[in-house]
Amino acid sequence: MRNLRVDIVRIILTGLFASQFIVCYGGDLKVNIVPDHNDWIYNIGENVTFKVSISGDTPGQFSVSYEIGPEKMTAWKEDSFNSSNKEFIIDGGTMKVPGFLRCTITISFGDITQEEYATAAFQPWEIVPTTEYPKDFLSFWEKSISKARKIPLDTQLTLIKDKCTDTYNVYQVSYLNDEYKNRSYGILTIPVKSGKFPAVIRFPGAGVHPSGGNLAIADKNIITIDLYIHPFPVLWEKKFYDNLRESPYIDYKFWGAYNRDAYYFRRVISGCVKAVDVIFSLSQFDGKNLASWGSSQGGALSIITTSLDKRINMLVALCPAMCDFTGYLHGRAGGWPHFFNQENMEKYNTQDVLNTVPYYDVVNFARNITVPGFYSWGFNDETTPPTSIYAAYNVIKASKQVFIIPEGKHRIYPEQPKKTNQWILDSFQK
Known part of the structure; x- marks a missing residue:
């Protein structure tokens, strides 16, 4: 447990992140907020102080308002x-209790308003x-x-053809x-030269647009599949996927949640x-070296x-979603897609859904x-809250x-694919 804290301190001290500030741009105004511990981690009962600095043009006086409370939950304290x-x-x-405490601050004057936040870990x-482990969990998935x-x-x-290079060929792959x-679909790359090669399956983040392929690591003489979890080819015109995003299909993450056999992700997981x-x-596969890689929804599918x-003999999961769905029912943040947050509680807090989500x-x-x-992952992630991620981790x-990025939000930072790709390459058996 203490190793985690040591690792984070080491990350901070080695200067991987030159700035310890969260920055939000709005015209010339910048609002910066950071806890007073460099690693953003505190012991239960220890007091946290949030340090705020403002740069850019401001009038002589401006308005400050702030809220403090557990991430994603109703604020404990509000003031201005x-x-x-x-x-x-x-x-x-x-x-x-163990968890994450967030301070959200808003600076305003005239028509200018800027908001930023920082999240301390306890x-x-x-x-x-908080989730229960069904007695037939393994047998359910074995049968499925x-x-x-x-x-x-x-x-x-x-x-x-237009994506192929001198070192690898690129295909749309589909299978029943x-x-x-x-049919399930994806982008497959296979090295051009003869031989046997390791492989990486990359699972997609949430959404309806397909990926263009894991081409960065494909160039290392590695077989890759970038999966597309929806039952459509990946080579259709962009307009088709844009239309999906504007259609009810964007709510696929909730479909069928009233029945464990009908939930959309059952088909996704089997694929x-x-x-x-x-x-x-x-x-061309070497038969032994297979890694999984994913971020957000893809991080969840990588673990699953x-x-x-x-x-699969190694995995990468960045800010994994779908962790500890029921956290909201216990007074703390739950995982994406947030079945039980304030917005969705009335619709999904039913016994049928509660029976399905475990x-x-x-x-x-x-x-x-x-x-x-x-x-x-990062501590400032609002889409896949760190409270829910730690419940799984x-x-x-x-x-x-x-690899913790304390100021990290819900995005992939350049250091993450660089570190994880290298970790995979170093882990492959020669």
Whole structure:
């Protein structure tokens, strides 16, 4: 537990992030807020002070308002005042239980308003899940995957000539997924030269647009599949996917949640596992080195697929979604897609949904991870809250490496793919 704190301090001290400030731009006005601990981590009962600085043109006096409370939850404290000082501190108080305390500050004058926030961690290594582990969790997924595998892959490759290079060929790959004979799709790269190669499956973040392929790591003589979780080819015109985004399809993350057999992600997960079958069917695969990689929704699917298919021997999960859905029902942040937050509570806080979500909660898959993993996230992430991520991370018993970006929000930072790709390359057996 203390190693996590040591790792974070080391990251701060080695200067990977030259600036310890959260910056929000609005014209010439910049608002910066940061806790008074360099690693942003506190012990329960320890007081946190948030340091605020403002740069840019401001009038002699401006308005300051702030809220303090657990991330994603109703504020404990609200206050406002006028100030002419561009540097000041806000007493954040403390927490009595493990979790994350957020201070959100708003600076305003005239028509100008800027908001920023910072999130302090309180003994996050002691956060425990709220989700229940169904007694038939493993048997449910064993039966589901077995049923999907009774459908032949019928793998089809379509060469994408304009994406091919001197070192790798690029294909649209499709294969039959489940008992309804839906097809799953993705972008596949295979090295041009002869030989046997390791492979990486990259799982997609949330949304309806397909990826263009994991081309950066493909150039290292590695087979890659970038999956597309929706049942449409990845080569159609962009307008088609734009129309999906403007249609009810964007709510796929909630579809069927009233029944564990009908939830949209059941088909998604079976397609992810069958992507492993596709890799093992390739004559160019070396048969032993297979990594999974994903961010947000993709981070969740990376953990889920690795948990279900033991042929994957390493995983990367950045800011994983779908962790500890029921956190909101216990007074703290829960995972994306936020079934039980204030916005969705009335619709989804039903017994049917509560019976379904444990079978799709990353926490319960994380309990069964047996291979090394590289994990990374930020404390300022509002989409995949760190409280929910730690609920899953803390139950993983396998070897794990963590790279925390305290000021990180919900995005991929350049250091993350650089570090994780190198970790995968170093981990492949020669």
